[in-house]
Amino acid sequence: MATLYYLPFRGRAEPVKLALASQGVAFKFEPIDRQQIQDLNHFKLGQVPVYSDDEIPFLTQSKAILRHLGRKYKLYGSSRQDQAAIDEAVDAVEDLQLKYASLIYVAELADDAKTTYWSSHGDPNTKKGRNGGAHIAFLAALVASGSEGHIIAGSLTIADLAIFNILDNHLRIFQAEITEAYPELIKFHQHIAAVPAIRSYLGSEQRLKQNTGNGLG
Secondary structure, three states: OEEEEEOOOOHHHHHHHHHHHHOOOOEEEEEOOOOHHHOOOOOOOOOOOEEEOOOOOOEEOHHHHHHHHHHHOOOOOOOHHHHHHHHHHHHHHHHHHHHHHHHHHOOOOOHHHHHHHHHHHOOHHHOOOOOOOOOHHHHHHHHHHOEOOEOEOOEOOHHHHHHHHHHHHHHHHHHHHHHHHOHHHHHHHHHHHOOHHHHHHHOOOOOOOOOOOOOOO
């Protein structure tokens, strides 16, 4: 059985769980603590998530795991063009994820930090500004370039799941702002959440209640 090792919150393991759940793959989630991560026999890069299945023992790096699952379960499109577009979207999500992590763990969701964050990475009027290539508007553009509710027309991919997850994280903080500024992203989020297997996962006990390591966001 596929096994996923991570700390006892959603964090960077969540897109992996979404990918597995979307394909109806049974998996075991093993919550660990930070002391266990020091066991470099299993956690060879000193980090989590770590994933194992019948093909790959102890694979580290969340995006590497996600791409492995994309290839294994046909969540990676059907052409090189598809795969390039998927990689582009997944990496765009990572750029925004790093900014989000700083807001959560460094600024600890202070009110002034949230205001600055939205101004730099959320407000549609600032997408041409100095934002480190990380902006919600860029995700909206990727969604708009797709069709039938997916980045790749008519096909659920890891790009959809990565965007869904980072959007879900932001909606927990900027629900009103995103709803007003990006109705197309709200529609996309609702569409992915309504995929039967994903809807089932989102309502299950496998979907951990705590989203981040410090309980914020």
